[in-house]
Amino acid sequence: MADIRDVAKLAGVAPITVSRCINNSGYCSPQTRARVEAAVAELGFVPNRLASGLRSKRTNTLALVLTDITNPFFTTIARGVEDIASEAGYTVIFCNTDESVSKEKKYLQVLLEKRVDGILLVPASNGLDSVALIKKRDIPIVVLDRRVPDLQTDVVRCDSEEGAYELTRLLLSLGHREIAILNGPSGVSTSGDRLDGYRRALNEAGININAKWEYHGAFTQESGFEMAHKALAGVYKPTALFATNNFITFGALKALQEMELRVPEDIAVVGFDDLPASLVTYPFLTVAAQPAYEMGRRAIEILLDKLCGKASDQYQEVVLPAEIVIRQSSGRVRKLVQ
């Protein structure tokens, strides 16, 4: 395949001039540009970005490491990231960690080897080691969706605590007192924050925290299914379920169907994460909707700023509010039993 020297020879200029032309770096007269472009077209020249990256130490490639692209929440984030990044001339590599720290580590190693210019990370677990690893290499990083303890880094996330607080308050205001929370893995900050918000609302209402209403599992449909079954297995049953992510919500709903419990008549359900309009038949679920696209957009913008040195020297923490969307699944005010 033709290289830059072939092009240079054919155009009657030096290779470096060709380089300047095709990258719009440095000066280049219109005549030269025309000759170079003609030569490029004639030879079908495609610049080798491995070589240029090796020399220039920039790859114009970023990475988005997340837990599961199958989740529309992350898909929407990914779209926000890709749209902006691609406009700015960057390519994005996506990696699914499935909440596995070892998978995350493996991916990060590959990304370092590929010399990506920057990384957006939704850390599996607490993310401590991973963020440290990347920072040691001086690669710009922005953490997405989750907090990282004790680590200086930029973060873009949603206010999970407040969202959970308001969802719980909504249930309380509707008369519920036995509210089970079906939560994600305990090591993850969003789980912790949502639990905190839930507890704060209960505390404020003067209701004792009861471990029997607090379930921990994974952010998956299967786990939601199981937790719902467990929550409703005992003699004392909750009157409402709070599922802390969309997959858990759908798993729980499936379990309720199996048990022939009607929502919201027999049991109320609220959850975190809304589905995009393009995937919903009849909007039914009361949710705390995270601004996913916006989160992706903000995160990539911070990263791009860092890449061109425009970022402030201080770390930012962008915390966007969740929007409480009230629909049918939370039900109407109910008679107080007891």
Next chain:
Amino acid sequence: MADIRDVAKLAGVAPITVSRCINNSGYCSPQTRARVEAAVAELGFVPNRLASGLRSKRTNTLALVLTDITNPFFTTIARGVEDIASEAGYTVIFCNTDESVSKEKKYLQVLLEKRVDGILLVPASNGLDSVALIKKRDIPIVVLDRRVPDLQTDVVRCDSEEGAYELTRLLLSLGHREIAILNGPSGVSTSGDRLDGYRRALNEAGININAKWEYHGAFTQESGFEMAHKALAGVYKPTALFATNNFITFGALKALQEMELRVPEDIAVVGFDDLPASLVTYPFLTVAAQPAYEMGRRAIEILLDKLCGKASDQYQEVVLPAEIVIRQSSGRVRKLVQ
């Protein structure tokens, strides 16, 4: 940052030996391996894959070019691709073309510049130029989801014609005679095939093809919404809708809701593409479900075979069947009016 020579020096070997060690290529005694690994760890060496790719002409990077990762159908394909590719040691770059030929062209140029080892392509429009462009460079390519006219290439897709035929037959068997098809862009093979299947079923049933029941738009919710409104605007209304992809289906359902038409009582609805269980509350839609994960898996497997020279010299066309899943939205047998 430390390079391979620093490692070599510290381990007391030649750089090439370090290379062999970390890539498991060629021979390497246990002692040497141990010394090299120690040196790698001490220096925190991370091999530069730009340099190695430049020299070896392999990047261990593949690309999946699709129209919209936001669509769960493609997301599931993407997961299938990524799972297998990553097991085989490849990284995957995703690109969203939004059905735009120019976006596709831009992305392909970037991918060629990055010297990806292979490409999976869901072609926007007919894909002729794009596939030719890639083949000219001798980069292995597998086309996904759609047929490419007159072009020798491997293809993995679903049998759209047959799926559409069966969905339409189902509606016919339920007594419907006025069936509107809400279709995607006419340049795309899946649209064409689904239209063909629809027509074949009608023909077989002795029903005249009627242009007034055939709508073309985009594979989006908005378009589905519009087409449904148009289809139901006239005096003669269809008794059933066939939406040719999931987004169109949801757009149509939204339109029907606005018009206060009940599904299936007032109008039957069937569509292409099922949603993953993790996203569905109450399975309701009658659909032709494409085996998305399997499609991704098959496509990447063919690509990997080509990469290691295991592929046969003939082009394959893998056509997987769609599964007709009958739920409520298609309704029960109806009285024949007229």
Next chain:
DNA sequence: TGTTACCATGATAACGATACCATGTCTCGT
């Protein structure tokens, strides 16, 4: 004992681009 085959390592050059420094022309303001 010689031939073959595998094991283990190294020297050198090359992959294809750009960083860096240098050179020369032209315009313009004073």
Next chain:
DNA sequence: ACGAGACATGGTATCGTTATCATGGTAACA
């Protein structure tokens, strides 16, 4: 008329690996 600064181009070295060829040791086998 002259220095300053923008414009336009080029020479050389270098980025960090691995392909290729080469060397020598050791085990196996007839």
